[in-house]
Amino acid sequence: MRIFVTGASGWIGSAVTAELLAHGHQVVGLARSDSAAATIAALGAEVRRGSLDDLDALRAGATDAEGVVHLGYNHDFSDMQGAARTDQLAITTLGDALAGTGRPFFIASGVAGLSRDGVPATEHDGGDPSAHPRVANAAAALEYANRGVRAGVLRFAPTVHGDGDHGFIAVLVDTARRQGVSAYVGDGNGAWPAVHRLDAATLVRLAVEKAPAASVLHVVAESAVPTKAIAEAIGRGLDLPVTSVPAADALAHFGWIGMFFGLDMPASSEYTQQQYDWKPTHPTLLEDLDAGHYTKS
Incomplete structure (x- = not known):
């Protein structure tokens, strides 16, 4: 076509x-x-x-x-x-x-x-x-x-992650560098699909x-990657401490992305995978973070 x-x-x-x-x-x-x-x-x-x-x-x-x-x-x-x-x-x-x-x-x-x-x-x-x-x-x-x-x-x-991504995760990495700490919001149980x-x-x-x-x-x-796990992976990559930021302080700490990072938004793709025989085979978000794609200089 x-x-x-x-x-x-x-x-x-x-x-x-x-x-x-x-x-x-x-x-x-x-x-x-x-x-x-x-x-x-x-x-x-x-x-x-x-x-x-x-x-x-x-x-x-x-x-x-x-x-x-x-x-x-x-x-x-x-x-x-x-x-x-x-x-x-x-x-x-x-x-x-x-x-x-x-x-x-x-x-x-x-x-x-x-x-x-x-x-x-x-x-x-x-x-x-x-x-x-x-x-x-x-x-x-x-x-x-x-x-x-x-x-x-x-x-x-x-x-939507991978080597070369300049989206949300890259913004979180830049924020951690600037703040000197890799943070998550509240208890960090909010989860992002990836x-x-x-x-x-x-x-x-x-x-x-x-x-x-x-x-x-x-x-x-991935249906639900905990935001705390994302922050911990960023901390490992940048060799920075990891800490919680209260929800009331999220905007002050993260800037505009603070509106989103504390959200809990799990999503399934079970139906999509079954209907279209789609089987994701590439690295997970945490694997990409641990590979250094986001934290390398």
Whole structure:
């Protein structure tokens, strides 16, 4: 298939692009900059210049493709509603272009805010739009299943890890270096799901190839990695003491990521693994931390 991928030059998108190409698909990647275009071209994919705000470019990319994977997102925590509005318009534009074609259309979302009382969220759980604005966008994407599109949602773990990751875990490592201590919030029993970048890319490809309309997949390899264990692994890697920070002091200690690090958000992918014969094989989050991928100078 000829697949149009937004976010194709990013941390997840570049792995997805390589995975699709390796399995015989053609990829057209959206690039908003020269550096993004160079990354996409180096992977062996075709480049389409444009941004998530460029609705004409999105429309043209979807119309010319046999499927769409929408991974691009503006992760601006200072304007979460604005980022969500941009995403909503992108989803609507892409979905409208695919209406009636039966082609695959999979968008990225997340598992945050889905679990209740420490019970792992499943693929059958609905999201609460008040927890994160992307929840409503995911619901909008699934509506295209009623308009002749093989639409689905990929709910990613908050940590998609691996060598070269500059996401949440890298921010926690930088915070530990700056503070001189590796900390966790409260008793550290809050847990984050995690998935290796390459395992995530495999599941995205499987979704494009065979997931039916209205599918919800959990891109989660580890259901619940305790935040205390994450802090301890960071402490080992940096040779720093490990301590607890009261929840009331989390923002002061961690900065913006303090809003998230204390959350308990376990999520299961048992259904996804069974349905799509997806078996994560790459290192776990703690194995990546202990390998020094995040703490090396």
